[in-house]
Amino acid sequence: MRVNHKKLKKIVVFSSGAGSNAEKIISYFKKVSDVCISVVYTNNPAAGVLKKAKNHGVKTRVFSAQEYQKEVLKELLSIDPAIIVLAGFLWKIPKNYIDNFPNKIINIHPSLLPKYGGNGMYGNNVFKEVFKNKEELTGITIHYIDEKFDTGPIIFQAQVKLLPKDDVTEIANKTRQLEHKFFSAQIHKLIR
Ligand code: GAR
Numbered sequence: 001m002r003v004n005h006k007k008l009k010k011i012v013v014f015s016s017g018a019g020s021n022a023e024k025i026i027s028y029f030k031k032v033s034d035v036c037i038s039v040v041y042t043n044n045p046a047a048g049v050l051k052k053a054k055n056h057g058v059k060t061r062v063f064s065a066q067e068y069q070k071e072v073l074k075e076l077l078s079i080d081p082a083i084i085v086l087a088g089f090l091w092k093i094p095k096n097y098i099d100n101f102p103n104k105i106i107n108i109h110p111s112l113l114p115k116y117g118g119n120g121m122y123g124n125n126v127f128k129e130v131f132k133n134k135e136e137l138t139g140i141t142i143h144y145i146d147e148k149f150d151t152g153p154i155i156f157q158a159q160v161k162l163l164p165k166d167d168v169t170e171i172a173n174k175t176r177q178l179e180h181k182f183f184s185a186q187i188h189k190l191i192r
Pocket of ligand 1: 015016017018019020021022087088089108109110121122123176179
């Protein structure tokens with residue numbers, strides 16, 4: 001029998017939508033023996049992430065706004081995750097979560113913050129603004145969560161050049177590629 005002396009590190013993922021990043025993270029950590037994805041949490045019962053997580057045999061949990069106040073936090077405390085990853089999660093993180101998990105909640109944002117961050121700046125809204133402003137460069141930011149939207153300390157950024165012919169869809173594609181390339185490895189680095 002193989003004895004694993006290393007403590008299993010747990011990752012909790014929060015996602016509100018399609019879950020392409022969550023799926024990449026799940027696939028990446030399937031190959032890492034001392035890390036597991038405990039639960040994928042979502043506020044959205046119709047989120048694509050639910051099917052993706054289930055296909056990989058990962059536990060999912062849909063929660064209501066009311067459960068978000070106390071119940072979900074209680075569950076997180078009992079899981080005791082090494083890191084809480086927001087991968088396309090659109091609700092604000094309450095202060096009591098941040099207080100209980102200092103430097104353990106990280107978010108990915110599809111722009112080079114501080115550009116194109118803040119309330120309402122998510123998904124396509126970001127890419128439309130990047131397009132409108134004819135940016136020649138865009139990218140991704142991985143950062144710690146604080147009490148505001150998209151202002152916490154930056155952990156990692158990666159950038160990509162845009163061409164004059166790039167439309168909103170192409171900007172989204174290029175940004176998504178960066179997210180899929182870098183996010184899981186950055187999470188791994190943080191919990192190692
Ligand atoms: C990602 O592009 C992520 O950066 C963005 O939502 C998308 C989720 O896609 N997050 C934000 O805009 C947060 N402000 P996914 O569900 O396919 O991973």
